[in-house]
Amino acid sequence: MRHKLSRNRISRFTSWRVATVNSLVRALVIRERITTTKAKAKAAQGLAERLINLAKKDELTAKRRAYKILCDHKLVQRLFKEIGPRFKDIQGGYTRIINIGTRRGDCAKTVIFELTKRVEKAVKIQKEKPAKKDEPIKETKKTQEDKHIEQQKPVKESKNKQETKKTKQESKQDKKFLGGIKKLFNKKKHNTE
Numbered sequence: 001m002r003h004k005l006s007r008n009r010i011s012r013f014t015s016w017r018v019a020t021v022n023s024l025v026r027a028l029v030i031r032e033r034i035t036t037t038k039a040k041a042k043a044a045q046g047l048a049e050r051l052i053n054l055a056k057k058d059e060l061t062a063k064r065r066a067y068k069i070l071c072d073h074k075l076v077q078r079l080f081k082e083i084g085p086r087f088k089d090i091q092g093g094y095t096r097i098i099n100i101g102t103r104r105g106d107c108a109k110t111v112i113f114e115l116t117k118r119v120e121k122a123v124k125i126q127k128e129k130p131a132k133k134d135e136p137i138k139e140t141k142k143t144q145e146d147k148h149i150e151q152q153k154p155v156k157e158s159k160n161k162q163e164t165k166k167t168k169q170e171s172k173q174d175k176k177f178l179g180g181i182k183k184l185f186n187k188k189k190h191n192t193e
Contacts, residue, residue: 037108038111056088087117
């Protein structure tokens with residue numbers, strides 16, 4: 001009986017559930033914003049909040065406890081150096097869940113699971129400079145290859161062309177049948193005349 005067991009079990013065994021939640025929290029520390037299902041986000045939210053509480057302390061024991069979950073020294077360092085100081089003056093509510101809609105394949109409710117204080121990385125947009133009239137247009141590799149192909153002489157048609165057509169058809173059939181295994185079982189090769 002499950003009396004008073006309110007933990008979100010996300011339909012997994014204990015070890016699988018722990019691994020899923022830990023990987024979600026790792027992804028949250030790396031990207032600060034992830035898209036997942038509502039049930040998984042709710043299961044991971046408590047652990048993420050506890051980790052950020054640990055990061056606010058900045059003690060050796062707190063780092064060791066965080067390492068048990070994150071299993072990566074760089075992630076622990078990022079948690080304690082970047083994410084923890086952001087929430088120094090706040091006493092909870094470090095993450096939020098925003099509903100998106102339903103997933104197309106199985107109609108699962110999808111959400112955005114993110115930190116409430118995120119640092120947006122500035123993306124530099126480079127404008128294309130108009131070409132000057134004096135500058136010659138640079139040739140790309142494709143145009144050089146096209147010129148090379150145009151310079152080649154056309155092949156003369158002969159009886160060999162009909163034979164090559166037959167061999168091409170046979171090779172296509174061989175490739176269709178398990179990547180050319182048909183050649184191994186071809187009876188014509190085994191017959192000696």
